[in-house]
Amino acid sequence: LKVDPMLLEHLSAGRHVALVSGTNGKTTTTRLLAVALGADRARVVINETGSNMPPGHVAALVADRVSDRAVLEVDEIYLPRVVTATSATTVVLLNLSRDQLDRTNEVRMIAGKWRAAFAAAPHTHVVANADDPLVVWGAGAAAYVHWVGAGMNWQFDAVGCPACAGRIRFDSTGWSCEARCGLVRPTPVASLLVEAGECRGIWADGRSIQINLGLPGRFNQSNALMAAVAAEIQGIDAVTALEAMSKIRTVAGRFTTRQFGEASARLMLAKNPAGWSELLTLVGADRGAVVVSINARVADGADPSWLWDVPFEQLAGRRVVATGDRCRDLSVRLQYAGVEHGVEHDPTTAILIAAKSAEGGAVDVIGNYTAFNDLLLSGTAMTDIDEGSP
Numbered sequence: 001l002k003v004d005p006m007l008l009e010h011l012s013a014g015r016h017v018a019l020v021s022g023t024n025g026k027t028t029t030t031r032l033l034a035v036a037l038g039a040d041r042a043r044v045v046i047n048e049t050g051s052n053m054p055p056g057h058v059a060a061l062v063a064d065r066v067s068d069r070a071v072l073e074v075d076e077i078y079l080p081r082v083v084t085a086t087s088a089t090t091v092v093l094l095n096l097s098r099d100q101l102d103r104t105n106e107v108r109m110i111a112g113k114w115r116a117a118f119a120a121a122p123h124t125h126v127v128a129n130a131d132d133p134l135v136v137w138g139a140g141a142a143a144y145v146h147w148v149g150a151g152m153n154w155q156f157d158a159v160g161c162p163a164c165a166g167r168i169r170f171d172s173t174g175w176s177c178e179a180r181c182g183l184v185r186p187t188p189v190a191s192l193l194v195e196a197g198e199c200r201g202i203w204a205d206g207r208s209i210q211i212n213l214g215l216p217g218r219f220n221q222s223n224a225l226m227a228a229v230a231a232e233i234q235g236i237d238a239v240t241a242l243e244a245m246s247k248i249r250t251v252a253g254r255f256t257t258r259q260f261g262e263a264s265a266r267l268m269l270a271k272n273p274a275g276w277s278e279l280l281t282l283v284g285a286d287r288g289a290v291v292v293s294i295n296a297r298v299a300d301g302a303d304p305s306w307l308w309d310v311p312f313e314q315l316a317g318r319r320v321v322a323t324g325d326r327c328r329d330l331s332v333r334l335q336y337a338g339v340e341h342g343v344e345h346d347p348t349t350a351i352l353i354a355a356k357s358a359e360g361g362a363v364d365v366i367g368n369y370t371a372f373n374d375l376l377l378s379g380t381a382m383t384d385i386d387e388g389s390p
């Protein structure tokens, strides 16, 4: 890129490039979409490692010069530049929420930059979450927008209207700007419906398609629906796309189980309040032991004050052990949340302590980026099938 600043343009030329961006779910949705676009046996390039800035995109594309389809995960801040450089066919926009505030922009600023980029990309199809006002504002200037009723658990970053700075009112039917500037939830082409334990995608044209995934959580069902709508734009019908996605069991080690001595730990990654909120809801149905691990290294963001935005109150009554480089910050937060817990600096020891009281020695572990990756590398894989294939 230093020698040839147009390298990403050159490597993208002649390919159908789909981009996936947003604060939460990028890596998983990128993988889901890549599998869907490969359902007709086409080869698909993907930046599998989550290296989501232009050097990562160049590395992925240069390693495979043959495939004419590419799916790239893109950092939110770099999205405008990458949309232009790749002449993206399709862009999937998941959500915008606070994340690593010591190094990134305030999210409303990012939405504004997205909006300007799509106004200048007249051929790009945007698949956007209709339930996130910031995403709706960001996508709103695109020539072709396919709105998806994907839902949004975490609404606290979208209470201010990105168009007029009025207040956004959320209710059971959607959202709108109270100042009546006109910004309102758009009508989706497809929506997620979860009823009696069954999840379906409901299309405005009357189709109703079951969404069965090997990945857990409502947020992954949302990601799959977004990917299915994007796949249809590139000629893969939604039934075929969702069928292909159903075979994925784990993405980049998330939700995989690792063995630590006698203990088995299901490893989950959450990097910001929106992600934590989703995972705490997911594990909320269990009563087993939970290990919570927090670091504040460069890749995590140096400022752990976001811990105060996470609804840790949901862990009250559980066996909880706080660990990681910033286990003491976490311990103070858990104290104020009314969650009884132990503190152990070393993550492996923390898992062993939690497992002692857990049925079958099984614990759930939620960590932020480097905390999760360290455990993924230090634990022993239990079965090959759990790993999934890239």
Ligand SMILES: [Zn+2]
Residues within 6 Å of the ligand: 161, 162, 163, 164, 165, 166, 167, 177, 178, 179, 180, 181, 182, 183
């Ligand atoms: Zn407004």
